[in-house]
Amino acid sequence: MIRKSLPYLPSLQTIINRMPLVFPDGIEHRNYLIREMAAKTVFVMLYVGAIEGTNRWLRPDQVTKMTDLQAAGTSEKARLLWAQESLIPGKMKDVAGRWYAPNTREPIRDETLRYGLVLTGAVIERSGLPTTSAKPRYALNRGFAELFDERLSEETTLRKIRSWQMKHLSQGALARIQILKQGIVDAGQKGILVSFPNRETRMLAAGPSSVISKDVIEVFAPAFLQRPGVIFLSESGNKVVARDDKLARSIGLEIKADRNLPDIILVDIGPKNPLLVFIEVVATDGAITQSRKVALLDIAYQAGFNSKHVAFVSAFLDRRTGAYRKLASELAWGSFAWFRSEPDMIIILRQSGEKKAKHLFELA
Incomplete structure (x- = not known):
């Protein structure tokens, strides 16, 4: 069932600031997860409402088509229209000010999504699609999407981040995070x-x-x-x-x-x-x-x-x-x-x- 309303949309800067908190030192492929490309991918997924349980999905090339001007258009009407048109083949091919060149969809798909956000459980993949299908297939894990809500207090945000990490990150990753955090604490003594x-x-x-x-x-x-x-x-x-x-x-x-x-x-x-x-x-x-x-x-x-x-x-x-x-x-x-x-x-x-x-x- 498709939700009628789109989710809350935080600023891109908020996502950029919070990604290193969600994925601290010790996470495999962390460089894929905390760079600007990953934050922009998460932003576009929130923009189009591609969140677990909504039956809305993202295609990697949509991230390349986003612009600063479009990102500023945060009304539900503007977001829904862009979500539809950005999936039309050949549409927005020559859009001015696009975030990335068309051929950048490969690193977004492979590095940011497959080897980064999908492996950590932050993004889910649509089941039943052939690997060659051009249909959109990625959506944010619902709990992960909630970590970027700017309406939450700092204390609540950090608590939600810790809870999400405990649920979705591997035991090995959690152990490395704790060891590295302890090293920072020890170094400050x-x-x-x-x-x-x-x-x-x-x-x-x-x-x-x-x-x-x-x-x-x-x-x-x-x-x-x-x-x-x-x-x-x-x-x-x-x-x-x-x-x-x-x-x-x-x-x-x-x-x-x-x-x-x-x-x-x-x-x-x-x-x-x-x-x-x-x-x-x-x-x-x-x-x-x-x-x-x-x-x-x-x-x-x-x-x-x-x-x-x-x-x-x-x-x-x-x-x-x-x-x-x-x-x-x-x-x-x-x-x-x-x-x-x-x-x-x-x-x-x-x-x-x-x-x-x-x-x-x-x-x-």
């Missing part, structure tokens, strides 16, 4: 307390790097090392927070303050041959590049370590942050990448010669 494997504690200065360092020691180390120990820990400004010379000497490693040491040095004394782990904490820059790996490997060689017993890890906040996207291509082969937001996972940058295998099943 006066200091960050870190607990070492030997139960000693140290206080780090507040900041994004310290948040990552804390989880490297408290989460990464016990998860990926058998019997971890902290040999060296520094923070921004090359300030040495902790060094265990006794443990270092026991494995033949000499720590010199004037050397270009990494942010963290761990050791795993569980294996027959101890594993030395060099870790760079990457809040903005400073990952394990090939040249950095060579320099650190030289320190290990001087301590008598075989390269097989040395590991290199770049620790990031999240795969979706700018730091990782910027540095991913610079990471050294034969190193690892670990993310605070996905603590049970690790990326292995395997290089030739590490394992004689030619097929994927031999590596699985």
Whole structure:
């Protein structure tokens, strides 16, 4: 059954402002969801009344045909007329001031809708339509559409956003959101307390790097090392927070303050041959590049370590942050990448010669 009246229409700016609140850091394909194209897509869906339960639907090319002038025409008559005419083949082909070129419908359809809003449950697809059908097929989830009502108080809006997230976002996405939010809270504190494997504690200065360092020691180390120990820990400004010379000497490693040491040095004394782990904490820059790996490997060689017993890890906040996207291509082969937001996972940058295998099943 088609509703006779169209839904409340918020301003485009309100949608732009609220999309990052609905889809915070940690959401897959977040860049597709918070850019202006996504906000404009949501606006046009509200404009034509394409909301779950109304039997009104949107076709991606309608978004390209919208103009600032048309968007300002908010009467029900203007909206209904545009909704009808924008679906007529060839209509509005040369409309002046259109938001996007005609060929932009593909990224709207694929990136904004299919891989963004549809996957998160913000948009539903019309059932029973062949994939080749030119009929409109997308509509906003009713609860999602209500998040942009400007008549709601800020408190009510935030409560509705949290409720919608809990209902529609995956458990993995919700977990990443909470981890990243907690990192922001921790970074704003006066200091960050870190607990070492030997139960000693140290206080780090507040900041994004310290948040990552804390989880490297408290989460990464016990998860990926058998019997971890902290040999060296520094923070921004090359300030040495902790060094265990006794443990270092026991494995033949000499720590010199004037050397270009990494942010963290761990050791795993569980294996027959101890594993030395060099870790760079990457809040903005400073990952394990090939040249950095060579320099650190030289320190290990001087301590008598075989390269097989040395590991290199770049620790990031999240795969979706700018730091990782910027540095991913610079990471050294034969190193690892670990993310605070996905603590049970690790990326292995395997290089030739590490394992004689030619097929994927031999590596699985």
